[in-house]
Amino acid sequence: MSQNIPDVKLGIIAVSRDCFVLSLSETRRKAVVSACTKKGVSIFEAKTTVENEKDAVKAVEEVTKAGCNALVVFLGNFGPETPETLIAQWFKGPVLYAAAAEDTGKDLINGRGDAYCGMLNCSYNLGLRKLKAVIPEYPVGDPKGIAAMIGDFVPVARALIGISRLKIITFGPRPQDFFACNAPIKGLYDIGVEIEENSELDLLVSFRNHKGDKRIDAVAKDMAKELGAGSQYPDLLPKLAQFELTLLDWAEAHKGARDYVAFADKCWPAFPSEFGFVPCYVNSRLASRGIPVSCEVDIYGALSEYIGACITGDAVTLLDINNSVPLDLYTSDIKPKYKKYTIQDVFMGFHCGNTPICKLKKEKNTALKFQLIQNRTLEGGKKPDFTRGTLEGDIAAGEITFYRLHGGPDGSLQAYIAQGEVLPVATRSFGGIGVFAIPEMGRFYRHVLIAKHYPHHGAVAFGKFGKALFTVFDYLGVPDIAYNQPKGTLYKTENPFA
Known part of the structure; x- marks a missing residue:
């Protein structure tokens, strides 16, 4: 690629509402990263899962240190609306928000994440803070679907980084x-x-x-x-x-x-x-x-x-x-x-x-x-x-x-x-x-x-x-x-x- 066009270095941060099981968000994050790898999309997986503001600070530092210039914030469950939107405020680069679909009808008690609901509050809080973010046409999906969204995000991120x-x-x-x-x-x-x-x-x-x-x-x-x-x-x-x-x-x-x-x-x-x-x-x-x-x-x-x-x-x-x-x-x-x-x-x-x-x-x-x-x-x-x-x-x-x-x-x-x-x-x-x-x-x-x-x-x-x-x-x-x-x-x- 031309030296006059940026290379996109993606990172992904999973977020989790503290009243939900943390491991649900982490397991779903790993599945998304795996789906990205199969699709040929390279992405850095932040190990810090964000439940609160201190986690958000740590996670942004982690992806920044890794050289990421574009970011996916992944709602593995409902998500903490304040910390998850502060990530976009603190990260220096374009951010995509996407949410996990439910995995199976056989586990809708401990395995239900409600990220479908969480995306609503997430977008509302982005609006309150006047923060820009990329939200796909239908931002809820399984790992393969999220990986497709991330693939679509790469050229968009490349343009936004280049413009800036x-x-x-x-x-x-x-x-x-x-x-x-x-x-x-x-x-x-x-x-x-x-x-x-x-x-x-x-x-x-x-x-x-x-x-x-x-x-x-x-x-x-x-x-x-x-x-x-x-x-x-x-x-x-x-x-x-x-x-x-x-x-x-x-x-x-x-x-x-x-x-x-x-x-x-x-x-x-x-x-x-x-x-x-x-x-x-x-x-x-x-x-x-x-x-x-x-x-x-x-x-x-x-x-x-x-x-x-x-x-x-x-x-x-x-x-x-x-x-x-x-x-x-x-x-x-x-x-x-x-x-x-x-x-x-x-x-x-x-x-x-x-x-x-x-x-x-x-x-x-x-x-x-x-x-x-x-x-x-x-x-x-x-x-x-x-x-x-x-x-x-x-x-x-x-x-x-x-x-x-x-x-x-x-x-x-x-x-x-x-x-x-x-x-x-x-x-x-x-x-x-x-x-x-x-x-x-x-x-x-x-x-x-x-x-x-x-x-x-x-x-x-x-x-x-x-x-x-x-x-x-x-x-x-x-x-x-x-x-x-x-x-x-x-x-x-x-x-x-x-």
Whole structure:
């Protein structure tokens, strides 16, 4: 896993109401740990079972000393509501609460734990103390069920730890008229993200200072190897390598007290002529290593990408929700094979060339190319020179989650999540691009993206990760988490007579 994404070290603490048999909670805890081991989930088992506040202090010290950065508080029976919630207050990391189901109908006297009841008081006390915790959709289960909950918790914990230790480094300001990149800083501070804002000139000076760096040749060779037959501009690779090293060195020198970084960089209109290339391919390489570099100084786009990288442990990308699918293309290539999707359910997601090569189709047109739009405006449509540097190709087919955590103009946070797929349909276009299909996308587009004033950038995770994303956004206290409503369920702004 990338060094820019945290490793989750889980611990589990069992709690027990002092009027219940202590051994019941301990036996059930051991069974959960055993089920986790069988599932391949590593977890440290605290030997201190918590019945009172002193036990809670001791147990938190035990898991902290063991290096745990995420915690499961397990109600093996009813549980002591004050000590068990103080654990979340004292532990420095995300906490999951789960409760034991009863074991057997043959032992409901001494063997009954009432954790089903105890979870109610536990959640009530968490609320009284205004403590954040992850509580599964149905937080009561047998050992195998609890282990599944813990498995689901791992990517959530990874994202929450990463966010709490993240610094977003920007090089701006944003391009003219790109209000999509508006980023009220207060929302970042509210969720524990640090930010460092720099000038595009700072980046240029640092880039020039890396001229002649002895590491450039090795990075350029790695680029050539990655691109293979798509390495159309070998003369450009040393410049791109110089830029990659510039960003990586800046991250190391400027992350300060934080452990993880993401970038939000200005990439046009002045960038190409002054740096001598467009940065898209370098952005794609860093994204594949868990270091998102968002386009057009999109700070919340970079944050969204980073959250996705933590949850998936995989490369993510940032795309424009870009263009409709032409009717003739839909009729010939989509409708006959994918009857469940109407023409309003499909669209093309695009950006100039920042999607990692591992997420593009392996075919001839996947290559290092030039930015067509910038070439028209900056080089008059002539043979490309400083507008080279995009990584282009059709995005590989498969399941995706389109999502964004966004800061509104008033500083409040909002988010959306929509699961769908990239279809194996040729785009016949340029850039890093794909034909996306999301159920009821037309209504989602109108009554979430437009009605709630979202920008054109959305993050893409490759797979179905809506459940984990929703849990993360909910834990962060995002008050408005939208999703693509199924047919028949109206949005608040939707005209019922339409």
